[in-house]
Amino acid sequence: MTSIPKLFGTSGIRGKYQEQITLELAINVARALAKYIGGVGKKVVIGRDTRTTGKIIENVMSAALMECGCDVLKLGMVPTPVVGYATLKKGADAGIMITASHNPSEYNGIKLWNNDGLAYKQHQEAEIEKIVYNKDFEVVGWDEVGCEYDISSFKDKYVDDIIKVSEINPNKPLKVVIDAASGAGSYLSANAMRKAGMDVITLNSQPDGFFPGRNPEPNAENLQTLMKTVKAIGADIGIAHDGDADRMIAVDEKGRLSDFDKLLTIMAKEFGGLVITTVDASACLDTQMSMIDGEVKRTPVGDVHVAESIVENNATFGGEPSGTWLHPDFCMCPDGLLSALRIVHCVQKNGPLSQQLDAIESYPTLRSKITCPNDKKDKIMEIVTDKFQDEFDKIKEVLTIDGVRLQFEDNSWVLIRPSGTEPYIRITAEAMTQQKLDEIIDIATKFLEKQL
Incomplete structure (x- = not known):
């Protein structure tokens, strides 16, 4: 039986233009989507970020959808959450x-995206892959082709709605610096924050698919200008987005990039109850949630898994340490703009971000990797699943939903997980003391090396 080539990764289909992402692929994915949702008379919303190739991909996908009888609702250049x-x-x-x-x-x-605002699940992506592989498309005649509608003004409603649900106080203006990376959040993030009554200064907020100001990955290396600006002008907080603004990372008033896990924890405490995160998130979330009688449940890495678990467990909030947060009281799409408004509201309500961050425990953490050929990963992970826990005692929980994660009675933990994109097996560990961390990493490394 011939295996169907996999198109989707942990967050959609992604690759270099005209290498992995070709116009032919875009057309076929659109045709497959039309077939999957039922074709004639169905409606599909489409948007794009600022990349130079976004418009041409949008055009061919729109044409392919209409060719199959679907109506296309075009948003233009907008953040993913829109x-x-x-x-x-x-x-x-x-x-x-x-x-x-x-x-x-x-x-x-x-x-x-599904009609409830939830990203396509793995079984849905597999169906799209199957239709693309078999070229099982259904184009229509001249009398059934779809229509195209401009709904770009919808973004105004989106801005009004995220301001309302954020509960941000317009009568308590804070000085906010926003770095949108010249991505899809360039206009809208600053617009929302200003409309909410904040005093906004922008960096890299002119849409430009070349990302001239900084790389769109919001990490410490790429956010040096934002960090320096926040400190230099005495701002209350800095906000950074990635290319499509479904993520948000904050800089505190001292110009320090927030610890991603601590930032997630601050927001989780605002919601309380059951929150969802991934297997690689810090134990500081568990510690802080236990103090307010909250609960933490973990999923495989990827915002789709977090979203599915939020729905299944009726959770209050969920997110990844990467800054990808989901707000189920609004929409099940990761939303960096709403996240920004809500973290600003946290500063209004609870005081300086630096104080909130410093009040959360810092545990020694280490990430390492061991070279492992891709064709050996499955066999090695079978051994890890079967035998790794035998190397330790005082294990509180074993999770095998994405690699193998051992959590110990003192909340220390270790995760062994194969890389999805490179020939490595990764080891991540966090412990209450540096000595315990060193012991865990040493045991895990020797165990893996022995198997390899």
Whole structure:
């Protein structure tokens, strides 16, 4: 039996333009989506980020959808969360976001959304892959082709709605610096923050698919200018987005980049109850949630898994340490703009961000990797699943949903997980003391080396 080539990764289809992401692929994915949702008379929302190749991919996908009888609702250049929200609010049957998120300019990608604002699940992606592979498309005659509608003004409703749900106080203006990376959040993030009454200064907020100011990955290396600016002008907080603005990372008033896990913890405490995160998130979240009688549940890495678990468990909030947060009281699409408004509200309500961050425990953490050929990963991980826990005692929980994660009775933990893109097996560990961390890493490394 011939295996169907896999197109989707952890966050949609992604690759270099005209290498992995070709116009032919974009057309076929659109045709497959049309077939999957039922073709004639169905409605599909489509948006794109600022990449130079976004418009041409949007054009061919729109044409392919109409060729199959679907009506296309075009948002134009917008952040990913606008696509998810528009798909929900416009009663569309599916949504498409053309983006490569934090990847460099030469990349692009395609991510699909359900009519409830939730990203396509793995079984849905597998169906799309099957239709593409078999070229099982259904084009229509001249009398059934779809229509195209401009719904770019919908972004105004989106801005009004995220301001309202954020509960940000317009009568307590803070000085906010926003670095949008010249990505899809360039206009809208600052617009939302100003409309909410904040005093806003912008960096890299002119849309430009070459990302001239900084790489769209919001990490310490790329956010040096934001960090220095916040400190130099005495701002209350800095906000950074990735290329499609579904992520948000904050800089405190001292110019320090926030610890991603601590930032997630601050927001999780605002919601309380059950929160969802991934297997690689810090134990500081567990510690802080236990203090307010909250609960933490973990999923495989990827915002789709977090979203599915939020729905299944009726959770209050969820997110990854990368800055990808989901707000189920609004929409099930990761939303960097709403996250920004809500973290500003936290500063209004609870005081300086630096104090909130420093009040959360810091545990020694280490990430390492061991070279492992891709064709050996499955066999090695079978051994890890079967035998790794035998190397330790005082284990509180074993998770095998994404690699193998051992959590110990003192909340220390270790995760062994194969890389999805490189020939490595990764080891991540966090412990209450440096000595315990060194012991865990030493045992894990020797165990893996022995198997290899």
